[in-house]
Amino acid sequence: MFAFCSRRLDADGPAGTPTHRTLADAATAQLHEAILAGDLAAGSPLRLTDLAESLGMSMMPVREAIRRLESLGLVEVVPHKGAWVRELTLDDAHDTHEMRLLLEITAIERAAPRFTDRDTEKARAALDRHVSASQLGDQAAARQAHTDYHFAIYAAAGSRWLLRALEPVWQNSERYRFAGTRSPEAAAERHREHQAILAACMARDAASAADALRVHIHNSRSRVIQKMTRLDDKDA
Incomplete structure (x- = not known):
C-alpha cells in the first residue's frame, strides 16, 4: 500500500502552496501529488478503507477527494465497481x-x-x-x-x-x-x-x-x- 507523507495537515506548505483548510483539502492534495508523482500508478485501485488508513482520517474526506480528482480527469469512478487512477495511453x-x-x-x-x-x-x-x-x-x-x-x-x-x-x-x-x-x-x-x-x-x-x-x-x-x-x- 502506498505510504503518504506524515507531515501535519495544518502545517504551512512551501512557498506558493496554500495551507490545507479541511481534511478533504488535505486528502485531495496528497492523493493528487501521489498520482502526479507516479506513486499511485496508472490503473491503481483507490480503495477507501486503505486510503483512509494511510492518510489517518475517516473515509468521508477521502471519498470527497476522489470525487474532486475525478472531476479533474485523473481518477475514474464506476458505480458499484470502485475507483482507480486513469491509465496513461x-x-x-x-x-x-x-x-x-x-x-x-x-x-x-x-x-x-x-x-x-x-x-x-x-x-x-x-x-x-x-x-x-x-x-x-x-x-x-x-x-x-x-x-x-x-x-x-x-x-x-x-x-x-x-x-x-x-x-x-x-x-x-x-x-x-x-x-x-x-x-x-x-x-x-x-x-x-x-x-x-x-x-x-x-x-x-x-x-x-x-x-x-x-x-x-x-x-x-x-x-x-x-x-x-x-x-x-x-x-x-
Missing part, C-alpha cells in the same frame, strides 16, 4: 496535448497584449522556483512552480472561464510531462522555451508568444511520446 497523450494547444494558445494570445510588470514578476518568480526545485530534485515543488509559471501568464488573459476550462487538461498533462524525459538536456531545452515564452509576453507580442508556446507544447508531446513508445517496445 498514447491516444490520451495526443488528445491532451491537442487540447492544451487549443486552450493555451487562446489564453496566451489574449494575455500577451495585456501583460503587465506585475505579471512579469509573478511568472519570473515562479520560473526561478521551478529551476531551483528541479536542481534540488524536489519534484513536488517543481511541479507546483511549473503550474504557477504558466498560470501566471494565462491569468493575464483576464478570463476566469478559460482558466477553469484549462485546469483539468493541465492536470492530466502534468502526469504525462513527468512521465517524459528528465535528462539535463531536456531540462535545459524546457527552460529556454519558458524564457522565450515569457520574453514574448513581456514584449506584448501575441504572435511570438503563441509561436513560442506552440513549440513548447509540441516538444513536450514529442518527449512524452518518445518515452512511452520506447516503454511499449520494451514490453512487446
Whole structure:
C-alpha cells in the first residue's frame, strides 16, 4: 500500500502552496501529488478503507477527494465497481496535448497584449522556483512552480472561464510531462522555451508568444511520446 507523507495537515506548505483548510483539502492534495508523482500508478485501485488508513482520517474526506480528482480527469469512478487512477495511453497523450494547444494558445494570445510588470514578476518568480526545485530534485515543488509559471501568464488573459476550462487538461498533462524525459538536456531545452515564452509576453507580442508556446507544447508531446513508445517496445 502506498505510504503518504506524515507531515501535519495544518502545517504551512512551501512557498506558493496554500495551507490545507479541511481534511478533504488535505486528502485531495496528497492523493493528487501521489498520482502526479507516479506513486499511485496508472490503473491503481483507490480503495477507501486503505486510503483512509494511510492518510489517518475517516473515509468521508477521502471519498470527497476522489470525487474532486475525478472531476479533474485523473481518477475514474464506476458505480458499484470502485475507483482507480486513469491509465496513461498514447491516444490520451495526443488528445491532451491537442487540447492544451487549443486552450493555451487562446489564453496566451489574449494575455500577451495585456501583460503587465506585475505579471512579469509573478511568472519570473515562479520560473526561478521551478529551476531551483528541479536542481534540488524536489519534484513536488517543481511541479507546483511549473503550474504557477504558466498560470501566471494565462491569468493575464483576464478570463476566469478559460482558466477553469484549462485546469483539468493541465492536470492530466502534468502526469504525462513527468512521465517524459528528465535528462539535463531536456531540462535545459524546457527552460529556454519558458524564457522565450515569457520574453514574448513581456514584449506584448501575441504572435511570438503563441509561436513560442506552440513549440513548447509540441516538444513536450514529442518527449512524452518518445518515452512511452520506447516503454511499449520494451514490453512487446
